[in-house]
Amino acid sequence: MTPSDRFDFLLRMGDSTLVLAQRLSEWVGKGPVIEEDIALTNVGLDLIGQARMWLSYAGEVEARGRDEDALAFRRDAHEFRNALLVEQPNGDYAETMARQFLFDHWHLLALKAMERSRDERVAAIAAKSSKEVAYHVERSTDWVIRLGDGTDVSHRRMQDAVDGLWMFAGELFLPDAVDAAAREAGVGPDLAALAAPWRSAVGAALAEATLTMPGDDWAQRGGRQGRHTEHLGHLLTEMQFLQRAYPDAKW
Amino acid sequence: MYAQMVDTGLKQVAEATGMSPEESAFQARVDADVKVEPKDWMPEAYRRTLVRQIQQHAHSEIVGMLPEGNWVTRAPSLKRKAILMAKIQDEGGHGLYLYSAAETLGVSRDNLIDDLHAGRSKYSSIFNYPTLNWADIGAIGWLVDGAAIMNQIPLCRCSYGPYARAMVRICKEESFHQRQGFDIMLAMCRGTPEQKAMAQDSLDRWWWPSLMMFGPSDAESVHSAQSMRWKIKLLSNDELRQRFVDQTVPQAEFLGLRVPDPELRWNDERGHYDVGTIDWKEFQDVLRGHGPCNRDRIRTRTKAWEDGEWVREAAVAHARKRAERAARAAA
Ligand SMILES: [Fe+2]
Numbered sequence: 001m002t003p004s005d006r007f008d009f010l011l012r013m014g015d016s017t018l019v020l021a022q023r024l025s026e027w028v029g030k031g032p033v034i035e036e037d038i039a040l041t042n043v044g045l046d047l048i049g050q051a052r053m054w055l056s057y058a059g060e061v062e063a064r065g066r067d068e069d070a071l072a073f074r075r076d077a078h079e080f081r082n083a084l085l086v087e088q089p090n091g092d093y094a095e096t097m098a099r100q101f102l103f104d105h106w107h108l109l110a111l112k113a114m115e116r117s118r119d120e121r122v123a124a125i126a127a128k129s130s131k132e133v134a135y136h137v138e139r140s141t142d143w144v145i146r147l148g149d150g151t152d153v154s155h156r157r158m159q160d161a162v163d164g165l166w167m168f169a170g171e172l173f174l175p176d177a178v179d180a181a182a183r184e185a186g187v188g189p190d191l192a193a194l195a196a197p198w199r200s201a202v203g204a205a206l207a208e209a210t211l212t213m214p215g216d217d218w219a220q221r222g223g224r225q226g227r228h229t230e231h232l233g234h235l236l237t238e239m240q241f242l243q244r245a246y247p248d249a250k251w
Numbered sequence: 252m253y254a255q256m257v258d259t260g261l262k263q264v265a266e267a268t269g270m271s272p273e274e275s276a277f278q279a280r281v282d283a284d285v286k287v288e289p290k291d292w293m294p295e296a297y298r299r300t301l302v303r304q305i306q307q308h309a310h311s312e313i314v315g316m317l318p319e320g321n322w323v324t325r326a327p328s329l330k331r332k333a334i335l336m337a338k339i340q341d342e343g344g345h346g347l348y349l350y351s352a353a354e355t356l357g358v359s360r361d362n363l364i365d366d367l368h369a370g371r372s373k374y375s376s377i378f379n380y381p382t383l384n385w386a387d388i389g390a391i392g393w394l395v396d397g398a399a400i401m402n403q404i405p406l407c408r409c410s411y412g413p414y415a416r417a418m419v420r421i422c423k424e425e426s427f428h429q430r431q432g433f434d435i436m437l438a439m440c441r442g443t444p445e446q447k448a449m450a451q452d453s454l455d456r457w458w459w460p461s462l463m464m465f466g467p468s469d470a471e472s473v474h475s476a477q478s479m480r481w482k483i484k485l486l487s488n489d490e491l492r493q494r495f496v497d498q499t500v501p502q503a504e505f506l507g508l509r510v511p512d513p514e515l516r517w518n519d520e521r522g523h524y525d526v527g528t529i530d531w532k533e534f535q536d537v538l539r540g541h542g543p544c545n546r547d548r549i550r551t552r553t554k555a556w557e558d559g560e561w562v563r564e565a566a567v568a569h570a571r572k573r574a575e576r577a578a579r580a581a582a
């Protein structure tokens with residue numbers, strides 16, 4: 001695995017966790033009940049912590065002097081390697097929870113596989129993160145079930161959310177050359193092999209939630225290659241404002 | 252509004268001669284520093300005053316999340332973002348402890364929240380000021396959490412058990428917040444000229460509102476005198492404000508910032524700083540709804556509550572379905 005592939009692979013993990021954390025931080029003070037406000041922030045905090053570990057390591061591998069903040073705040077959208085799923089807007093609570101649910105199940109499987117990574121740093125970050133993400137899975141799954149099997153209104157909203165986001169889940173399981181290099185080196189997971197356990201976990205939860213699993217498996221792709229939806233540019237504009245406007249400042 | 256300007260509903264301080272045997276026994280226990288617990292008998296005016304005070308305090312924690320939330324998506328580093336998220340999360344937790352403390356007095360959180368949205372209940376007027384640059388996040392931690400601590404440390408000894416215990420937990424976290432806020436200010440004051448200017452602008456805007464947080468002088472107030480007898484207020488507004496000024500002015504000097512008060516000076520005789528005249532008209536205006544952000548704050552809170560209604564209903568409906576299924580399975 002070349003250093004440049006390893007760097008790219010680490011950005012994929014770091015950017016997905018960072019962008020999702022940024023989305024969750026948009027909920028601050030606006031949750032449906034205070035307990036949820038706190039819980040969303042808690043998940044966001046876990047993800048920020050993980051992003052910092054992935055991006056710091058990515059910067060070391062790149063060896064061009066970029067630290068976590070240089071990578072988070074000084075790259076443009078086409079240089080981001082996050083999954084398209086996590087950059088999708090928050091929408092209502094059903095959309096936020098459906099996005100989280102689809103991602104969390106993939107995230108946990110990927111981390112579990114990486115706990116056995118031949119790259120010790122990757123293995124260590126995965127081991128620490130997977131404990132946190134196991135709880136994220138529990139929480140988002142619980143909300144999909146509560147809203148799916150709640151009232152007629154919540155059922156409809158959750159079904160719409162799952163239907164709308166489904167096309168962004170597929171790319172999580174479609175490896176490109178970088179993913180193949182990471183797998184061959186024993187560094188990253190076999191993404192295609194995660195699809196079956198993901199479908200079965202997600203399917204079981206949807207069934208319990210009285211929701212229908214979407215039948216169309218056509219997938220939007222491009223996030224891990226730097227081709228994003230229109231939403232990412234706006235997210236970065238906001239997130240990167242201070243570092244861009246005052247490039248000489250230390251905060 | 253933490254413990255300031257809380258209406259007791261009374262026209263004069265209850266005197267021993269006019270008290271029923273229950274009231275005298277209650278006052279004797281308070282005088283002896285025995286904590287009042289939810290199941291104990293208490294005067295109705297004591298209960299109502301506490302509800303009002305704890306409710307205002309709880310609302311302040313929750314509304315206070317909004318000015319900070321305004322910068323959480325724009326925090327300038329990942330570390331600062333994580334610290335700010337953790338702080339805002341703490342404030343939500345403070346709101347929860349306090350609503351729980353209020354609920355021990357026979358009111359429900361939902362009703363208290365309705366009071367906030369309908370404008371029947373107050374929150375600290377400081378949160379009606381806007382956060383216009385990143386230094387404001389530092390200033391809030393340093394000054395607003397700092398002022399809150401001044402207020403709340405004495406309340407750890409207040410007469411009502413659940414409130415006192417909530418305060419002990421909260422104060423520990425507030426002192427972290429204050430240090431983190433000061434650390435933001437320090438980084439900016441040692442930074443570029445633009446950062447230093449932001450820090451000064453921020454102090455210029457937050458200094459006077461922070462002093463107003465302690466409320467107008469209450470030396471003559473019947474309500475404060477009664478609250479002090481009940482030990483749900485332990486120090487006067489002016490005493491607390493003086494402590495805050497004495498603590499904060501040297502910190503501003505350390506930062507190299509100018510406190511925006513030309514009359515501020517150390518008084519050797521008193522052993523305290525003298526401050527200029529506070530513009531209480533501004534305070535009363537903000538209290539009446541004429542502050543920069545009153546409308547935005549309440550609109551944001553109300554919208555969050557209304558947008559979340561279907562979620563809360565779904566959670567209740569789901570819990571009911573589960574219970575019914577469990578009951579059927581058991582039968
Ligand atoms: Fe607080």
Ligand SMILES: [Fe+2]
Nearest residue numbers: 342396425428
């Ligand atoms: Fe605080």
